[in-house]
Amino acid sequence: MVWGRSTYAGGQRHAAQWAGDPNSTYQDLASTLRGGLSLSACGHAFWSHDIGGFHGQPTPDLYIRWAQFGLLSPLSRLHGMSTRLPWDYGEPALSIFRDMVRLRYRLLPYLYSCAMDAAETGEPIMRAVALAYPNDPALANIDLEYLLGPDLLVAPIYNAEGRRPVVFPPGRWVDVWSRQLIKGPSTRHIEVPLEQVPLFARADALIPTTDTISELSETPWDFVTFDAYLLSGGNTILCDLDGRTELQARVDGSTLDVSLRGAKQRVGLRVLPLTDTRIAQVRLNGELLAQRNTLTLDVATATSWSIQPDGMLTATLGQ
16 A cells, blocks of 8 residues: 655545644644645545644644544544554543544444445545535535535544534534434534544434444455434445445334345344334335344344334344
């Protein structure tokens, strides 16, 4: 793999770029984000940056805030003139860093699908809001938040106070942590603890995820679970080494209608409880599924569905 720093028109043919050697400051974190959005708009889908900055020694809070940004970037790397090993920053930095790595690994099926789309269409994995909404002049200058793929909105914290404004594009968005529903277009001033990064899912998104894993191999995912932020209905295409899988899900009254087509013979589904609608039956490709009292999401569980104590609907789908 070849990493490039200085580049030019046509440089996106190379495997990946990185954002040079920033200082270990919040100001340089913000500048790195702006530079990366500019680079991605020029056709460079795969790029990264030095988590924590390159010159100097980041404080533990800056290290974590930069890691939250870096682990929700197209590629992630830790590099600098001083140590960037997470255990050298003590607690709670180590635990928070570990949780962020787990989040990235859970999102790998989504990120791989975004990467495949980028390779085929040129649309960057990490994209400026203006790139996704080119006809909205109110979003033209938004440079400190971004869309990660089509369905996740990331707003990194770029100061020691843990506060920032977040501009929500048109549509409805779901806070991944609190499950609060937010209507756009709007602007909200938010404050989050050190262990959280502002992260929002587009309403009706179906986000493919996997269980937390400790290593990767060049084989298809054994089992993918789609996190469904359903209000009415959505669809998505999962790309994997075994091919493409299309999932559609729609709420019709008290019925959840699901369609599954493609390479995967069995997948999981988690429908988050975002509305007061109570699902009474689930259909897969037109066939009613059996309901269980409890259900484990794994490849060995028979096709069925269940309602969890917190109201979340879980289902195993397939043949």
